[in-house]
Amino acid sequence: MKHLSVAKVESLSHRYSKDWAIKNINFEVFNQRILGLLGSNGAGKSTTMNILCGVISQTEGIAWIDGINIREQPVIAKKQIGFLPQKAPLYMELTVNEYLTYCAHLRSIPKAEIKNALDVAKRKCGIAHFSNRLIKNLSGGYQQRVGLAQAIIHNPKLVVLDEPTNGLDPNQILEVRKLIKEIAEDRAVILSTHILSEVQATCDDIVMIENGQTVFSDTLSAFNNYIKPNSLIMELTTIPDESEIKSIEGVTDVSIINKNTIRVFFKESDGMTQRLIRESVTKGWSLNEIFLEKASLDGVFAQLSGKAPQNL
């Protein structure tokens, strides 16, 4: 099924002072898909999201929301956006109902439809039973759900979530991720994070930003391929000769970490571990431990950031 394009950024560039915060960012978000905006802290994720939500105005480039240029018609464009910033924009003194009613009014929901919109949003976010509780009396996870509820209350075509699981406990993280997937069932979602597993758990598409530039932009599966492991660590009682290991099928390189540990590089991971175990048993290298080196986000960033020019 072909998904409809909901938002698009073209050559988006922005600078706060002299230096560019982001430069030439391009991506497109589709209906019913979750786009993960991945990047380390200070990479330009929040700037991109703030531009997309009309909080700041970009220096160059265009951001379209549902075909509307947000810089030129911000009020119309914002009707199609639900935004949950890093820190949920809540009024702690209000009850959930009061807060969501206010949000509904701000988002131009007709008066007659407000009650229904509230009910739907609360049900979706699982906070219907807290309707009359003061927000400050809710736990962090539920506060985050209220934040999500305000982002979807007006049924926007695009929901933008800035690190939505930040500060939540593992259970809450799982619940919120589930919620995000539900939210994406009938709209487009952009989600920013610096946690790789979050992207892998929730996103369909990934845009990775580093030093203000796009270093990766494709689907999750393409990304997974991209960050496939290509090394493993072996701990041995006695280390054999390098050439012996290199001679094993598929091994491209070897480096010695210390007197018991070596790192083995390869191209294809299929059957590699089995081949190495078999070889060590055969040759009596006394293998104590062997494991695949999983790509950490740092590693990925290090790997990908090599593609990003350092001097913007």
Add this chain to the structure above:
Amino acid sequence: MRKIFRIAKLELNLMFYSPIAWLVLVLFTIQTGITFFDLLYTQETSQQLGRPLSVLTKVLFAGDKGILATVQRNLYLYVPLLTMGLFSREFSSGSIKLLVSSPVTNVQIVLGKYFALLIYGLLLMGILSLFIIPAEIGIKDADLPFVIGGILGNYLLLCVYAAIGLFMSSLTSYQIVAAISTLAVLAFLNFIGTIGQQYDLVREITYWFSLNGRTNNFVNGLISTKDLVYFFVIMLMFLAFTYMRLEFSRLILSRSRKIMNYLGVVLVCVGIGYVSSMPVCNYYYDSTRFKDRTLTDTSQNILDLMDSKQDVEITSYVNILHYSAQYGTPLNRIDDQNHFEKYRRFIPEMKMNYIAYYDTVPYNRDTVLTLSEKAKNAASAYKFDFEKVLNPNQIRSEINLLPEHNRLVRFLSYNGKTTPLRMFDDILAYPGEREITAAFKRLLDDPVKIGILSGHGERNIQILDNSGFKVFMNGTNVRSSLINQGFDVFEVTGSAGHKLIDSIDVLVVSDPVEKIDSTVVNSISDYLLAGGDAIFTADPGNENLNHFFDLLGIEKLEGTLLEESEDFEMDLIQGKIPPVAEKLNIKFYDDAIVTLNKAMGLNLEKVQNTYEVTPLVITNIETVWSKIGPFDLGLERVKFDPSAEQKKAVPVIVALEKQFENNRQRIIVSGDSDFLSNSEMTRNNLRNVNASFATKVFSWLVDDKFPIKTSRPKALDTEITINRNQILVWKYVFVILLPILIAITGIYLLMRRKRF
């Protein structure tokens, strides 16, 4: 609009979901309640003690201590408490992102938050309006429009403060910083009016920005477009700043562009303010019952007679060496001009020029420095530009100010005519409506000419001896002096050559010690026979006026009047004004006295045949008798001798009147000259009314042409109709019951919400 309303509603809710809004309401109610009822209680005490009360509505609501004045002074303390959180709270909690990512414009955000404050402000003004109830019940004929004008003024001030607070709150994410910087800006706006006052252009601008005293006008009953425009412009300026602040956080602009934008707004506001403060663009509404803040109809009618108002000019000559220079300093310029504000309202085109000079002054303690050195010091002290200060030669070639003793004097000119407008040696210093209007009238009309006969040892008008008439007639810096009330006073000799009747309006002949020669006698007789108005005063034993007394039919009673007194010389007579004098508009309170010195009684039997006679001052029947024969109070002890002498009420000063062709001839005859003397005019050991009595006498003589009557109707609201117990009950309602009700409502609401 719906969104503005929603944002405002949320802000109001947030205010009332925290204790601060309730606390402010409670404190405000208590403070205003105590102020109002304490004042009312004090006034009630005065009423019980039988003291006359001043205009109660003004005392209780305006003035220095009234509640509207108190609120005006304290408002700056309340407002930052309410405004500090408006934006800074949203910045620090991050909730601002809800607003900026929602389909609302920055204008809607700013207005929404501002309207919340305006609505809260209405609550405060509602509390103030509640005081109308006890005022209406407790004061007879309270002046309500005046109170409402004052409340409006306070509300506008609150609107301005709120706009400033809103902007300051948008600059920081710390509420306390917002509150303190709001206080700082308010203090600055109060202080800015004193900056650069010595420079002509800067003065107008900085003064215009000044908040100081703006609300005073509203509270005290004068609503003007100038002040209204000020409030709206400052309010809009800060709202615009707030809007720009929000816009600039979205758009990334260079600092210089931002500053340019802010400056642009300031310039537009200054422009509007400058235009609006020009007298030509100004409109007024006087909210007092009897239009106290406006010129009287008398003055207005006189000003209406001017057909080319653009020619009106007031030129002030400021001798920087005289102490009066302080009124004419550049620093005091706006204040100085404000003393003529009532006139500028009706003659907006009036020009006011200032010429600074230096010249000798009568007293001179410093004998070391030269005049020009002293002038340099004075110029530097008063911040005059010494280059522009005229030296003695320059000023003398332009105008002779010696008759004005080289002190600050103004000249009012119109259509080629000029008349002086002086400063006075009394507590007010500035000329009031009576003096200024008299000056205007002199320019439109001929002044009344008072001829003082001289040359025969008469009382003179040039020096300040005890017996002379200078203080009352010719005292340049005495407010009540005839020359400052519209009269021209000059000496005449009465010698042949010109007819007195053509050159003067009133002739004054006072106690000539030398015999008057026959040509002068004839000249005066002709004057009287031609219907001229005159005053004749003679002390006991003076025979030099006998001719005129005979002519008029007045007989002098024998002897010198003496009055029994423990405190004063016996020849000091405390004369009474009989009720019949009211016919001539000469009326005082019951025991008012006119002091006479060495007086004699008058016999009116004969004069009644030719003139309508009204006694103006008579002696006290219980204490005054006529001592016949020579005596010397300094050497002997004189006592009333009941066997030979008789106490009686005799007339000493009388008014004669008769129809003469188309005119009424009016003559005053007095058996005492001292009632007009310098010593009686300045007497301070007895509460005499000589000055106002003499003024009224002259007013009658000239058919009320001068002095100008600027009296207004008597205030109605001078009576408290509830007793002190009722006042206390009202006080408890406002100071205890009402705050408790507000507090209970607040606590109930807050507690109920806490449970959610």
